[in-house]
Amino acid sequence: MENQVPSIWGAMKAKGYSRREFMYFCGVAIAAAGLERSGFGQVVNAFETKPRPPVVWLHFQECTCCSESFIRSSHPIVADVIFDTLSLDYTETLQAAAGTQAEKSLKDTMEKNKGKYILLVEGSVPLLEDGICCTIGGRSALEILKEAAADAAAIVAWGNCASHGCIQAAKPNPTQATPISKLIKKPVINVPGCPPIAEVMTGVVTHLLIFGKPPELDSRGRPKEFYSRRVHDTCYRRPFYDAGLFVENWDDDAARKGYCLYKMGCKGPTTYNACAVTKWNQGLGYPIQAGHGCIGCSEEAFWDQGLYERLPKFPGFGIESTADTVGRTATVVTAAGVGLHAIMSSIRKRKVIEENMDESVNINPPKPGSAMPADSVDEGGDAS
Amino acid sequence: MATATTLPYRRVYVWELPVRVFHWVNAISIVLLAVTGFLIGWPQTIWMSDEPYQQYWFGWVRFIHFAAGYIFFFNLLFRVYWSFVGNEYARWSSYIPHRKEQFLNAWETLKVDILQTKEKGKISVGHNYLAALTYLGLFFVMLFQVVTGFGLYAGMSDAWLPWLFAWIVPLMGGDAWVRQWHHIAMWAFVVFTVIHVYLSFYHDVVEGRGTISAIVGGWKFERDDEFDK
Ligand code: HEM
Numbered sequence: 001m002e003n004q005v006p007s008i009w010g011a012m013k014a015k016g017y018s019r020r021e022f023m024y025f026c027g028v029a030i031a032a033a034g035l036e037r038s039g040f041g042q043v044v045n046a047f048e049t050k051p052r053p054p055v056v057w058l059h060f061q062e063c064t065c066c067s068e069s070f071i072r073s074s075h076p077i078v079a080d081v082i083f084d085t086l087s088l089d090y091t092e093t094l095q096a097a098a099g100t101q102a103e104k105s106l107k108d109t110m111e112k113n114k115g116k117y118i119l120l121v122e123g124s125v126p127l128l129e130d131g132i133c134c135t136i137g138g139r140s141a142l143e144i145l146k147e148a149a150a151d152a153a154a155i156v157a158w159g160n161c162a163s164h165g166c167i168q169a170a171k172p173n174p175t176q177a178t179p180i181s182k183l184i185k186k187p188v189i190n191v192p193g194c195p196p197i198a199e200v201m202t203g204v205v206t207h208l209l210i211f212g213k214p215p216e217l218d219s220r221g222r223p224k225e226f227y228s229r230r231v232h233d234t235c236y237r238r239p240f241y242d243a244g245l246f247v248e249n250w251d252d253d254a255a256r257k258g259y260c261l262y263k264m265g266c267k268g269p270t271t272y273n274a275c276a277v278t279k280w281n282q283g284l285g286y287p288i289q290a291g292h293g294c295i296g297c298s299e300e301a302f303w304d305q306g307l308y309e310r311l312p313k314f315p316g317f318g319i320e321s322t323a324d325t326v327g328r329t330a331t332v333v334t335a336a337g338v339g340l341h342a343i344m345s346s347i348r349k350r351k352v353i354e355e356n357m358d359e360s361v362n363i364n365p366p367k368p369g370s371a372m373p374a375d376s377v378d379e380g381g382d383a384s
Numbered sequence: 385m386a387t388a389t390t391l392p393y394r395r396v397y398v399w400e401l402p403v404r405v406f407h408w409v410n411a412i413s414i415v416l417l418a419v420t421g422f423l424i425g426w427p428q429t430i431w432m433s434d435e436p437y438q439q440y441w442f443g444w445v446r447f448i449h450f451a452a453g454y455i456f457f458f459n460l461l462f463r464v465y466w467s468f469v470g471n472e473y474a475r476w477s478s479y480i481p482h483r484k485e486q487f488l489n490a491w492e493t494l495k496v497d498i499l500q501t502k503e504k505g506k507i508s509v510g511h512n513y514l515a516a517l518t519y520l521g522l523f524f525v526m527l528f529q530v531v532t533g534f535g536l537y538a539g540m541s542d543a544w545l546p547w548l549f550a551w552i553v554p555l556m557g558g559d560a561w562v563r564q565w566h567h568i569a570m571w572a573f574v575v576f577t578v579i580h581v582y583l584s585f586y587h588d589v590v591e592g593r594g595t596i597s598a599i600v601g602g603w604k605f606e607r608d609d610e611f612d613k
């Protein structure tokens with residue numbers, strides 16, 4: 001049943017791939033999508049029969065690092081096949097078409113494949129002054145996004161920009177950069193990271209190809225597959241953390257020995273990503289392995305946390321103050337107040353205390369005639 | 385041998401045993417939580433010479449924090465329950481200001497304790513309402529610590545209890561921000577403890593009614609004529 005949109009196998013065949021290569025691709029795709037081996041038949045079947053979904057990849061406020069990451073997937077055949085077989089019908093950075101021709105291709109794709117295409121969005125959308133800060137072909141990012149999202153089968157937000165707003169949304173967010181999930185009512189698959197790991201990206205796309213529906217997501221719209229654990233939980237330096245062995249300085253002995261980077265501001269304990277497992281650059285390593293702390297690039301507002309501070313700065317109390325500076329000051333002021341109060345009370349409440357003493361029972365009435373110290377106040381009443 | 389000016393006092397059972405147990409479990413777990421929490425926030429390096437397989441001290445610090453967190457939470461739940469079945473001094477109604485005289489008493493206490501004017505009205509047998517107000521405020525900080533603490537804990541636990549609080553994380557914009565506020569709130573307890581312990585002693589000294597011993601044994605002493613006011 002060769003309709004005008006061929007299956008992935010059809011497209012691969014047309015490009016000259018062998019059946020063996022196709023099977024290899026299916027195997028890798030299973031791994032990328034994190035499926036069990038038993039799903040193999042299902043995958044082969046899906047890729048043989050389902051028409052390959054067209055893909056529209058939009059670019060808004062971004063730096064293209066997500067695209068750069070994507071094309072560096074460690075399984076060349078996956079990237080190759082995905083690029084070859086996904087009909088990337090519109091992606092500003094890679095398409096051959098330009099200008100009105102490109103705009104027409106976008107329109108055509110969306111019209112021809114209403115409700116079938118996958119929408120991948122890289123970049124955030126600025127809302128300031130009707131979105132004037134990011135326009136393409138004379139139309140605002142918001143307008144383009146809304147139109148493209150309306151008939152998409154699935155929507156993926158690539159990277160921290162599209163998921164959380166990234167650096168352009170850092171305080172004071174001058175363009176009102178907004179994550180796309182806040183702008184469209186449909187479910188969005190958030191794939192945060194700056195950039196996301198290539199294998200995570202191909203994994204998500206592969207899942208969409210195989211099942212035609214999003215992978216299991218967590219409460220923040222991220223695929224559980226890749227974002228359910230913190231970098232810290234899978235970090236190879238974790239034993240140093242639990243042992244309380246920390247780097248205190250970038251060039252101290254502990255740094256040379258590879259101790260935990262927590263006190264150097266490592267954000268691994270608060271960052272949900274697959275870095276320590278999947279690793280980067282074809283499995284070569286990840287930032288902590290290179291001696292640099294995690295900067296939390298897949299988390300909301302990570303630019304506002306500071307890259308090298310254990311805790312974010314505390315706003316409103318001077319640039320360098322942290323929660324502890326504020327807390328310490330408050331405690332010292334309180335202690336001083338308490339001390340002052342104690343001194344004041346010992347003067348001003350003296351009379352009250354003396355009255356209390358006067359009211360008390362004196363269990364040792366002084367013997368008549370014995371000398372009484374003038375300042376003795378512990379007797380109840382006048383002894384004489 | 386009482387002389388003419390000696391006044392008769394009556395003994396009042398103010399803090400029932402469950403309230404006293406709550407108080408000390410609460411105080412001890414908060415101190416533990418604050419100390420271990422502070423260490424989690426900025427661990428001090430000790431035993432630098434040992435290799436990781438020889439020690440696990442930071443792991444233990446975190447363990448104590450989480451264990452104390454559970455105790456703290458259930459203790460707090462118990463106190464909420466007791467505020468419905470306990471005596472009048474322990475009841476919710478003596479913490480939540482809803483009567484005019486509660487505000488008047490709080491104002492009066494402010495004047496007597498801070499401006500140090502002379503006591504005019506009746507000294508309250510249970511808490512004075514100013515103290516009650518700070519306990520109410522502290523109660524909300526405690527709830528906040530429970531929610532943020534268990535919310536963070538959900539990320540590293542499979543138990544169902546922490547997951548009840550996982551919703552706070554997306555609401556606050558991620559673990560890092562939850563930790564920031566969880567850390568800041570710790571200082572509320574430090575400041576509270578300084579004032580609270582001082583004032584307990586202060587009231588004991590100035591009023592001479594056994595404020596301190598009351599939180600251990602339950603009894604306070606009240607002048608006979610106070611009961612007629
Ligand atoms: C009086 C109550 C509490 C105080 C004063 C307190 C204090 C702290 C402090 C200062 C931190 C360090 C935060 C940072 O710098 O990042 C912390 C961390 C933490 N606390 Fe608490 N806490 C309290 C209650 C709780 C409770 C009830 C729980 C629930 C189990 C809890 C769970 C946690 C967790 C999970 C962390 C993060 C630890 C880590 O990731 O290693 N806390 N706490």
Ligand code: HEM
Binds near residue numbers: 463576580584596
């Ligand atoms: C040496 C330490 C302490 C002493 C002598 C002490 C003494 C007292 C006393 C006498 C009361 C009764 C207050 C009243 O009449 O208004 C009280 C209540 C209370 N204290 Fe403490 N306290 C101590 C430590 C702490 C700490 C560390 C905390 C927590 C941070 C704390 C939290 C509370 C709370 C929440 C109440 C109200 C209890 C209730 O009504 O159920 N205390 N304390």
Ligand code: SF4
Binds near residue numbers: 288
């Ligand atoms: S280096 Fe960072 S991620 Fe690794 S154990 Fe230390 S704090 Fe956790």
Ligand code: SF4
Binds near residue numbers: 193288294297298
């Ligand atoms: S280690 Fe942290 S900062 Fe680095 S890429 Fe992974 S999530 Fe981003």
